[in-house]
Amino acid sequence: MxxxxxxxxxxxxxxxxxxxxxxxxxxxxxxxxxxxxxxxxxxxxxxxxxxxxxxxxxxxxxxxxxxxxxxxxxxxxxxxxxxxxxxxxxxxxxxxxxxxxxxxxxxxxxxxxxxxxxxxxxxxxxxxxxxYEEYSGRIGEIVNGTVKRVEYGNVIVDLGRGEGIIRRDELIPREQFRYGDRVRAYIYDVRREQRGPQIFLSRTHPQFMAKLFMQEVPEIYDGIITIRSIARDPGSRAKIAVTSSDSSIDPVGACVGMRGSRVQAVVGELQGEKIDIIPWTDNIADLVVSALQPADVAKVVLDEQAERIEVVVPDEQLSLAIGRRGQNVRLASQLIGWDIDILTEQEESERRQKEFTERSALFMEALDVDEMVAQLLASEGFSSVEELAYIELDEIASIEGFDEETAAEIQNRAVEYLAEIDRKFDEERVALGVEDELYEISGLTAAMLVALGKEDIKTVEDFAGCAADDLVGWTERKDGELKRFEGTFKDFPVSREEAEEMILQARLKAGWITEDELAQQQGEAGDEEAAV
Missing domain, CATH: 3.30.1480.10 (NusA, N-terminal domain)
Structure with missing residues (x-):
């Protein structure tokens, strides 16, 4: 045929x-x-x-x-x-x-x-x-589809001109779909695979909530209101921070809508997920106060280098601030991007008392003074012997009950104490084999040289090969949480800029760079700061 x-x-x-x-x-x-x-x-x-x-x-x-x-x-x-x-x-x-x-x-x-x-x-x-071309260009959009089948908890969705998959871990907990159900989801990835393009959908992605708000709130769609950050515990609770470019429009009120109509539409789509809407501000302290609502915050202490926030709350507000299974503080931390530690006023008071006692004991031992003088120094805000040794004499003499002679004696004892410690550290440095030449680098002390020696950094060339991260440490975000990695100078108050300056001095001394190159680098750094 x-x-x-x-x-x-x-x-x-x-x-x-x-x-x-x-x-x-x-x-x-x-x-x-x-x-x-x-x-x-x-x-x-x-x-x-x-x-x-x-x-x-x-x-x-x-x-x-x-x-x-x-x-x-x-x-x-x-x-x-x-x-x-x-x-x-x-x-x-x-x-x-x-x-x-x-x-x-x-x-x-x-x-x-x-x-x-x-x-x-x-x-x-x-x-x-x-x-692939059609849907790869639609990553970041919400699509509507019909459930085609459910396989091992994964939902296969018919999108009309394609087929997407919502994996089990991308579904809101306790959410059930059957054949023929209508479903809305967020396209977060499209990949070429052997069996054809795979369109991956999600209902737990933070941007799914952002896109839902964009559909419900015209001001977000028009760009007047901006969603700055979202933290979700899918199906349970979420926090969303918004800001408005128009001072006459309340971003929180616009997102809530008349009698909560707009936010309720989003809540309904997300299976009853409770949503806290807070106003965004660049002031981290104010932002954390809003993010921890409904708990009241008594005090906020920031550690900008470690991106960590210490929050003090009234004793009766502790459970509210932490939330069920730590949910409230965890979502607040994700929203801001900083780690948050919660303390009660009693815990803070006990810690402050402990620090006061420790400082008093330090002054008694280092300065050979009685308990009353040591406590007086601690209560005036002095936290270390170094402060007493290098502060202006008038500041010590201005303490009630002290005169210039007493102040001078205290300062002399502080200087002698630090000199003795330096002598002991210097002996340890020599024993470790750390070169004397490192003393010529401005900012390095005997205690720092001992710390370097313990890390097998013993010469100018060794120190020149260090990075600032090696000295002062660094932070990495893993699984939504910041993890801190300590550096060699973890016990010393050295900033990243100071560490970089020390390393540049070492490279200059080792002949790795010239004076002209150093001046050029410093000039470029100054230009960058001016531009910022």
Missing amino acids: AVSANRLELLQIADAVAREKSIDRMVVIEAMQDAIEKAAKARYGAETEIKAEINPRSGELRMWRLLEIVDEVEEPSRQVNLKYAQSKNGNAKIGDFLTEPLPPIEFGRIAAQSAKQVIVQKVRDAERDRM
């Missing part, structure tokens, strides 16, 4: 397939051309080079055999000599191809089946490319 198709049928088939699969008509026509070429090779020989072309307007099919022009023919089915080629075309030259028209062929059953497989595969590849 032979199969043939007239011109009109070829174009009708191409149009029908292109409409059904939502792909370009020319892709289908090119697939047909590839299929015809494969069928023709089955008839004329697999080694034969054949070109088929379907006119996209008339549907006319033409075929040629391509023969490479060579000096000496080795494969008669693929090559032709120059003399013969020039008899057909006077301009022919070595390396060109001579074309010979071939008559239309009728497809046998096997050839027709083979051609069908080629067309099906080409169309499937084109359909996959079309789907």
Whole structure:
């Protein structure tokens, strides 16, 4: 049995397939051309080079055999000599191809089946490319779909022109879907895979909530209100921080809506997830007070270098501030991006008393003074012997009950105490083999050199090879939480800028950089600061 198709049928088939699969008509026509070429090779020989072309307007099919022009023919089915080629075309030259028209062929059953497989595969590849291009450009959007099936807790969603998957961990807890249910989800990733493009959807992603608010709140859609941060415990509770570029519009009120209509629409979509909407501010202290609502905050202490916040709350507010299973403080921490420690007023008082006792004991031992003098120094805010040794004498003398003579004696004892400690550290430094030359780097003390020696940093070259992170430590965010990694100078009050300056001095001393290069680097750093 032979199969043939007239011109009109070829174009009708191409149009029908292109409409059904939502792909370009020319892709289908090119697939047909590839299929015809494969069928023709089955008839004329697999080694034969054949070109088929379907006119996209008339549907006319033409075929040629391509023969490479060579000096000496080795494969008669693929090559032709120059003399013969020039008899057909006077301009022919070595390396060109001579074309010979071939008559239309009728497809046998096997050839027709083979051609069908080629067309099906080409169309499937084109359909996959079309789907990937369409949905990869829609990452970050909300899509609506119908549940097609549920497999091992994963929900397969029919999106109309594609198929997406909501994995079990991207579903809101206790959420159940059945075949035919309508579902809204957020496209967070599209990947090319062996079995075709995979569209990954989520209902737990923080941006799913942001996009829902954008649909419900026109001011967000128009860009008047901006969502600055979101923290979610899917299906349970969420915190969202918003700000307005128009001072006449209350961002929180706009998101809540009349009688809570706007926020309730989002809550309904998220299976009753409670949402706290707070006003964003660049003042971290004010922001943490708002983020910990409904708990009252008595005091906030910031550690900007470690990005850690210490919050003091009334004793009866502790459980409210922490929340059920730590939910309230965890969401507040995620919203702000800083770690938050919660203390009660009693705990803070006990800690302050402990610190006062420890400082008093330190002054009694270091300065050889009685308890009353030590407590007086501690109560005046002095926290270390270094402060007493290097502070202006008048500040000590101004303490009630002290005169200049007493102040001078206290300062002398502080200096002698620190000198003795330095002597002991210097002995330890020598024992560790740390070079004296490191003393020439401004800012380094004997205690610091001991710490460096314990890390096997013993020469100027060793120190020049350090990075600021090695000395002062660094922080990394893992699984939504900040993790602190300590540096060699963890026990010393050295800032990152001071550490970088010390390292530059060492590199200059070691000959790694010149004075001119150092001046240029410092000048560039100054320009950057001025630009900021």
